[in-house]
Amino acid sequence: xxxxxxxxxxxxxxxxxxxxxxxxxxxxxxxxxxxxxxxxxxxxxxxxxxxxxxxxxxxxxxxxxxxxxxxxxxxxxxxxxxxxxxxxxxxxxxxxxxxxxxxxxxxxxxxxxxxxxxxxxxxxxxxxxxxxxxxxxxxxxxxxxxxxxxxxxxxxxxxxxxxxxxxxxxxxxxxxxxxxxxxxxxxxxxxxxxxxxxxxxxx
Numbered sequence: 001x002x003x004x005x006x007x008x009x010x011x012x013x014x015x016x017x018x019x020x021x022x023x024x025x026x027x028x029x030x031x032x033x034x035x036x037x038x039x040x041x042x043x044x045x046x047x048x049x050x051x052x053x054x055x056x057x058x059x060x061x062x063x064x065x066x067x068x069x070x071x072x073x074x075x076x077x078x079x080x081x082x083x084x085x086x087x088x089x090x091x092x093x094x095x096x097x098x099x100x101x102x103x104x105x106x107x108x109x110x111x112x113x114x115x116x117x118x119x120x121x122x123x124x125x126x127x128x129x130x131x132x133x134x135x136x137x138x139x140x141x142x143x144x145x146x147x148x149x150x151x152x153x154x155x156x157x158x159x160x161x162x163x164x165x166x167x168x169x170x171x172x173x174x175x176x177x178x179x180x181x182x183x184x185x186x187x188x189x190x191x192x193x194x195x196x197x198x199x200x201x202x203x
Contacts, residue, residue, distance in 0.1 A: 001088045005046060009080035013064050015048065021118075022047040023084050025096055042098065042125040042133050044084060050108060051116035062119055069106035069121065078102055082123055085139075092139040099133065100126040 002017030024045040029037040050062050071078045082101040086094045101123050110117035125133050 002086075004085045004087070005048075006083040006085075007065075007068070007080050008083075009068075010077045011064070013061065015062070017087075018049070019062065020046060020048045020084075023086065025084075039127075040130055041127070042130050043104070044082065044096065044098065044101075044123045045120070046084070046123065047118065047120045049116075050110075050119055065103075065119060065121060066106060066108065069103040079126060093137065095134075095136040095139050097134040097136075098123065098125040100129040102126065 003020035003023050004017060005013075005015040005020050005023075007013040022045075026043050026045075028041045028043065030039055033039075048062070068077075068080070079100045079102050081097065081099045083095065083097045085092050085096075104122040104124050106119070106121045108117060108119045
C-alpha cells in the first residue's frame, strides 16, 4: 500500500512510495449554496518526506516542489499536470489527475531527531478547468487481466482472439480456485486426482 506522485510541465518529476506519505483529495463548495455551485475547488493535500534517497544523499529532489511553488503566476509553467495514485492490494485503487494544477501552499518542516524533515503542499485544479480533472478506480486490475489474457494466448494460436483469451483466463482462475478448495476439504487428494483427470479429458 502506498502513494506515487507524478508532475509534468517544463520538467517531469516523480516521487515514489518512499517519499509520499499521505494524500487527501477534496471537492469544496461554499456552505451557503442552494444549488450546484460554479464556485468549486478541487484540491489535493500531499505530505511526504524531504529525504528518502537510498544512497544517503542529502540532495533530495523534493526541492523541485519548493521551486514550483515559487513560480510567479504570469509564467506558463505555474500550471502543471499532476497525477496521484493510491496503490493497494496489488492494484491502483485510485488515480487522480489534475491537468491544470497549481500550488496553493507549500510548507517544509526540518528535524534533527527524525531524518531530514517533512513537506506538506496543497495543490488545486484551476477553477475554470475542473471539468478536465479525471478520477479513476481499480485501474491496474483491468489492465492486469488484459495482459494475463495476452500472455495465456501466446503460443496457443489465440493471441489475437480476445474472446478465447478471456475464456482461458476464466478457466485458469477456476482451476486454481477448485484446487484450493479441494486441498482444504480433501487432504487425501483423492478428489483432487479425479478433478485433474476430468480436466485432462476436456482438453
